[in-house]
Each structure stands twice: as structure tokens, then as C-alpha cells.
Amino acid sequence: MRTALSCSCSALLGLALASPAPRAAAADAAPVVRVATGSLSGIHDAKAGLDEFKGIPYAAPPVGALRWKPPQPAASWSGVRAADRFGPRCMQRPLYSDMVFRSNGMSEDCLYLNVWTPAKRKAGLPVLVYFYGGSMLAGDGSEPRYDGASLAQRGIVAVTVNYRLDVFGLLALPALTAESPRHASGNYSLLDMTAALRWVRDNIAAFGGDPMQVTIGGESAGSMAVSALMASPLSKGLMQRAIGESGAVLGNLQPMPLAEAQRKGEQFMHRVGAHSLAELRAMPADVLLEALGTSDSGGFDMTIDGDFLPRSPEAIYAAGEQAHIPLLAGSNSQEGYWKSLLDGKAPTPEDYRAAVQRQFGTSADEALRLYPGHSEAEVKASGTGLMGDQFIAFATWRWMDAQRKTGNAPVYYYHFEQPRPAKRDGSAGPDDGAVHSGEIEYALGNLDGNPVYAWTAVDRHVSATMEGYWANFIKTGDPNGDGLPHWPAVTAKDGGLLRQVIGADTHTTVDRNAARYEFLQRFEPDAHL
Structure with a gap:
């Protein structure tokens, strides 16, 4: 039985739970909404006319035994959870000088998303879910260039999503494949994105969004991810439109075959001196990052894993098996x-x-x-x-x-x-x-x-x-x-x-x-x- 990607609440139940909570009367009061896992308190920006909710957990922290596992459901909470600051960015090396982060530090506990929505909103607003670039090695949903406020002022619910990166998001190993009920490993980054899209489907109505008007977008690695999400049988039904800025998993940027990805994973495992998957999971995240070095070459790739990508995207698109949706x-x-x-x-x-x-x-x-x-x-x-x-x-x-x-x-x-x-x-x-x-x-x-x-x-x-x-x-x-x-x-x-x-x-x-x-x-x- 699949874990996080198939055991969430049904869309109907999620939409019921995600009904908008009563708004406070004071103009500057923090907006409160209720999603499937509990109530959230955000920020009201009166000048911009927006409500912002930051650092919302869409999956459980992928730490300890959950490192290199598909994302699990986020835990529920009691009371009202503050959603007034960006969550931690995912583990990454400082590779790109143009990245500016507003995140609350860096951690493996990083599966959070952010929502910008009009304060005076009606139900049924279109939604953009945007995935950052950075070669699947770096990036964060808190970067100012991805801020959703401007689009939200145009009547759109804008969402940015953190997803696991580099070795934490893309490692494939024979041992990981063997323990998987789906006989697959790698592509944890893409499974994170899919979990986020399921969260959006089940909860975005709380923020005024229409779960049947979701556009996914991204730049560079984020654009490549969009092309992969359109191709995957696990995610292609979760969006109605797509935007890709410079990048795709076709042509000369096709994902790696699973066998090759597993060999690459084993080479990394030997490099860090781990003799078992348990030892590798027990290693501190900083040690794994240090072993990757300071160059952006030699990173890990998306994988034709037999599950998220049952075959090459080239073959999927050629057969017309991808999402049949408008593309920009x-x-x-x-x-x-x-x-x-x-x-x-x-x-x-x-x-x-x-x-x-x-x-x-x-x-x-x-x-x-x-x-x-x-x-x-x-x-x-x-x-x-x-x-x-x-x-x-x-x-x-x-x-x-x-x-x-x-x-x-x-x-x-x-x-x-x-x-x-x-x-x-x-x-x-x-x-x-x-x-x-x-x-x-x-x-x-x-x-x-x-x-x-x-x-x-x-x-x-x-x-x-x-x-x-x-x-x-x-x-x-x-x-x-x-x-x-x-x-x-x-x-x-x-x-x-x-x-x-x-x-x-x-x-x-x-x-x-x-x-x-x-x-x-x-x-x-x-x-x-």
C-alpha cells in the first residue's frame, strides 16, 4: 500500500475540512483558516490587500527513518498554528550566488509551502503552484523572486513549495528499491511535489482557491519538474494548466535509468563510508552535504524509476500519455x-x-x-x-x-x-x-x-x-x-x-x-x- 501519496483524505472530505474559517472583524487582525490538519493563523497585509500564510506543513518531516521515503502525511495539531514565517529551506550546498533566502534556517525538516491570497476574496480563484529552480540542488520557496504577492493582487492564489534536494531528494540505491512496496527509489523531490499538489487539491479552498483550476509552473529545474509531473501517472491529474520556463526532461535532459542511478548512489554510499542503508540514514545531514563537495557537477538526477516515471518521458509524451492540458x-x-x-x-x-x-x-x-x-x-x-x-x-x-x-x-x-x-x-x-x-x-x-x-x-x-x-x-x-x-x-x-x-x-x-x-x-x- 502506498504511503503518503495515496492514503490522504479524499478530495471531497478535504474540501469539506478546508472551508474558510470566519474572518476576524478588525482590519489588521491575523487571518485564520482551517485546513485538514488544523487551524492556521497568517499575516494580513492591509496595504497590499492580501492574506499570507507561510511555513505550512504539507507532509511529515522526512527525517530519521523517513529519510529517502516517499512523503508521509503531516500530523494534525490542536489550537491555532502560526503560519507567519517561512519554514526552513531544504538541505543544500551554497552553490549559487543569486539565491536570496528569507527562510527560517536550513533543515531536513523542510516540507513546507506558502500561500498568498486576496484578503477580500471569493471562492473559486485560480491557483498557481510554483516550483523553484536550482538544478535540483538548491533553491527555496522563500526567495523574493518567487514571491506570490503580485500575482495574488491579480486575483490568483499563489503557492510556493519546498521539496527535497540533491542527495536527500534524488538518491537511488538497490536497498531503497528493495524496501519500496513499488520497487522504486530516487525521485523523492518529485514525490514531494506530488504530495504538495495533493495538499493543494484537498485544502486550497480554505484560501479561496479552486482545486480544479490549478496551474503548475517553474523555472529551470522547476520547469523540468513540471514536464515530469505532467508525464507521471501519479501526478498528471492534479493540474489543469502548466507553465515551463527554460527546462524539460526530454531531449538531452532525459532522466537517468534506474540501474545507472543506483550505481551512482552506491558510489556515494562508499564515498561516505556507509556499509548499510541504516548507517547512511543515521549519518548527520551535514556530513552528507560535505561529501558532495563544492561543485554543482556530479549531482543526482531524476530517475526513470518504474513508478513515478514508469518509462522515459520521451516515450510517455510520444504516446500521448501525459496530461492533456494547455502549456505555456x-x-x-x-x-x-x-x-x-x-x-x-x-x-x-x-x-x-x-x-x-x-x-x-x-x-x-x-x-x-x-x-x-x-x-x-x-x-x-x-x-x-x-x-x-x-x-x-x-x-x-x-x-x-x-x-x-x-x-x-x-x-x-x-x-x-x-x-x-x-x-x-x-x-x-x-x-x-x-x-x-x-x-x-x-x-x-x-x-x-x-x-x-x-x-x-x-x-x-x-x-x-x-x-x-x-x-x-x-x-x-x-x-x-x-x-x-x-x-x-x-x-x-x-x-x-x-x-x-x-x-x-x-x-x-x-x-x-x-x-x-x-x-x-x-x-x-x-x-x-
């Missing part, structure tokens, strides 16, 4: 950069050709036809395109293309082009293009939450456009609305596919990069996160 997905203009390809060399046609030949060997001529470099400007443009495609844009395209072919629902494809402006401290000028993760603050309306950059009137206009698209899609499954440039769903036209360019000049274009991606699919048929 795309990537940025500078996901990679030409300098990483040339490794310090000048952007000359000669140096570019040599770099492409080193990478593609006998396929170099075909690569150069698709990514030409006959001038310095062309070298910079093609080199940046190639690096971004190989990193994450190709996988995102593959997801978009598969969903439009077999998903039986509209797909909206974007290309984000707005470079971030100069830093306020003068240490760096504007970016050349839209870098990886650079769209998050624009899409979620959180430019003011990032004081590093000197945001301009153009940036604010782009953010209003992009957040408007996102909000409309969350509400209706269609990004179009009053005051926004028209965004057509993906259809074939003039030898390419319609795609929305989002930036200072937002407009529709015809994307003709399919030949590039088909080449990469042949040359790099399989890689991992």
Missing part, C-alpha cells in the same frame, strides 16, 4: 554564451570553426550550416545560440513540440529577450541578452524584490506584459487579454512555428530552429540534468 513554455535569448564555447579565444570565424570541430567531429560541417560563423557578429550570435540550445533550450523545444503533437490542448511558445539592466552598484553593465533565470522577476511581477539591478521604465513595461500573459494563462489557459499584444497558440506557418518574442518589442515571429534541434537530437540523444 519557452526559453531565453542567452541561456548560454559564446565565450564558454570559445574558452577564452577570440570570436573569429577560425576560432569558432575549430571549437565546433572539437565538439562535433565529423558532424562539424552540419553544425556550422545550422550555427554559421562567418563574421564576429555571427560567431557571437551562433555561439550563444548553440550553448543555450545544448544547455536547456533544446529540451524545452522538445517538450513544446511533443505537447503540441500529442497533448490535445493549446501550446503557447515564447522567446524572452529582455536583458537585465546595469547593477545599481555600478559593478556591471546591462546583460547582452536574457540570461538563464533572468525572466523570473519579470514573469512573476517581482522586479522590486531584486534590488541588485537598476530597473528601468522599459523593464517595468516588459514585466507588466509578461506577468499579464502569465496571469491570464493561469486564469483561463490562454495568455491573451486586454492591452496585450496578441499571442497565437503554436501552429505551423511559413516553414516554422509561431512563437511570441517577449521584450521591449513584444511580437509574434516564426521560429525556424527545428532543424537545429533535430540535429542535436541525433548528435546528443541522451544526457542528464
